[in-house]
Amino acid sequence: MRRIQAGGALSAFGLGFTVPYLYVYVAQVRDLGATTAGAVLAVFAMAALVVLPFSGRAIDRRGPLPVLLVAAVLASVGALGMGLAGSVPTVVLSAALLGAGTAVMQPALATMIVWCSSASTRTRAFATQFFLQNLGLGIGGLIGGQIVDESRPSSFTLLFSIEAVMFLVLAGIAASVRLPGSPALPGGRPENTEAKGGMRALLGHKAMVQLCVLGFVLFFACYGQFESGLAAYGTEAAGIKPATLGMALAANTAVIVVAQFVVLRFVERRRRTRVIAAVGLIWAAAWVIAGYAGLGHGSQTMATAAFISTYALFGLGEAMLSPTVAPLVADLAPESMVGQYNSAFALVKQLALAVGPAVGGPMGAALHGPYIVTFILFSLGITVLALRMGRQLTPVQDQPSLAAKASRVVAQHKPEQRVEASA
Known part of the structure; x- marks a missing residue:
């Protein structure tokens, strides 16, 4: 769980570097105009809408880890392409890869958290994820704001390169995780079964x-x-x-x-x-x-x-x-x-x-x-x-x-029940 949370925080840190400056980068730094910048933001959102209906079935069939690895690599390629892009087709394609990759990472990470938690610990696990993501986004945006310089396109290339590396770091951390079967999910991982x-x-x-x-x-x-x-x-x-x-x-x-x-x-x-x-x-x-x-x-x-x-x-x-x-x-x-x-x-x-x-x-x-x-x-x-x-x-x-309270009550009464039964 600690590795999953750390990887999610680092990917949020990378996103914080670039998301606030995406419009300015496309419209002014690359001089592609406000219309292209608006189209890039639309493509970023539309890519997520296109891939999300299919990602859930892939997660249930293959498990969340392989899906997360593919999504992180796609997002990394999209971020690097965005930093190097100088033409409209390249910027649009990069935005599509970045939008699709970051969108799929959300349910994949959420499913990994479910597998690594029980019903009693899940509330705290998701609260921790939200806390770390906001902290990562905030720190990333703060540091990114000190690096960006509209007169130097290379400063934006550096930001997008750091973002790309953060996605690969997430993939590396996730690849080191060995997911347990969650107590709330008997059987844990899917074993060549179709998601019904x-x-x-x-x-x-x-x-x-x-x-x-x-x-x-x-x-x-x-x-x-x-x-x-x-x-x-x-x-x-x-x-x-x-x-x-x-x-x-x-x-x-x-x-x-x-x-x-x-x-x-x-x-x-x-x-x-x-x-x-x-x-x-x-x-x-x-x-x-x-x-x-x-x-x-x-x-x-x-x-x-x-x-x-x-x-x-x-x-x-x-x-x-x-x-x-x-x-x-x-x-x-x-x-x-x-x-x-x-x-x-x-x-x-x-x-x-x-x-x-x-x-x-x-x-x-x-x-x-x-x-x-x-x-x-x-x-x-x-x-x-x-x-x-x-x-x-x-x-x-x-x-x-309520489930935790019930389990504690049952645990407290079990010895007495055994004594009565033996008597």
Whole structure:
């Protein structure tokens, strides 16, 4: 588990080097224009949408490790190609490889974490993954920002080369892992068996369908707005300076890093659906504060403080979700379909990240009042959907700590039962 978590953190560190600067690199450094840069970002997202429907079945048939190795190599080739590209076809092809590789790594790593954890340790394992990924992205972006120089294309080549190396480091670390059979998954790895069920079985699983709908709303109302609608709203309605957007994102990451394990202690003892419902209320409050920043007609200082607070509250909600949603996907999945469930949820996330900016960007820039009201309603919808989903879960699926308590009680009473039986 430690090796998997370390490899994931290093790959996130590599992504942090380049993702914030991809648009600037293509449009200005390589002088390919804003249209090409937009197309590259679209290809990056579309490649993920194309490969994710097939990656889950491959994970369940072959195991997550071979799929992760292939994905890491593809991403490495794409990153290196991006750093050396000077023409439109090369940039687009590199973006497709990079987008596909990084997308497939998500469900593969998630499945490896499932195999290396039990129902009682899975919550903490996914919280640790989220913490390390955010830490890696933040440090990578910080260091990358000190290296980039728009007047020197070679500085961007260096960034993409470091990213490529990080993906290969992930592959090397993963290759050294010997996956155990998880206590939660009898039989552990697939042994030349076909993954049964497929998408039809997943769509027939009511709790998983509800979780996917909930996941789409979660990612649409939060991550899908960070760098598009909310940023546009902040600059247009609240008069936020671009530098303040960086401060707001830093506040978001700081809250996640500082609060993650404090929040984890609270979450582990609560029902998952109640925690998700609470996140909806927290995010509704965040959107109300964002509304004050842009529509409250206060001082610029108050507007800036309110806008940064919005991102901080989003970070608190994210810290509550990381030990809740991803482990729930794993606990809902049948033994032979863990990869497909993880891939399906990753696909839902990618769709939300594609639709979110397309809807939120224009609204945030021009329709300030309706934009805030819309996402307050979406956040309250999270609360309603979470509480409804709770009716479809077993008590242990909704609160894994119950299983741990039950096992301790059984262990305490076993000796007494044996004494009575012998008597």
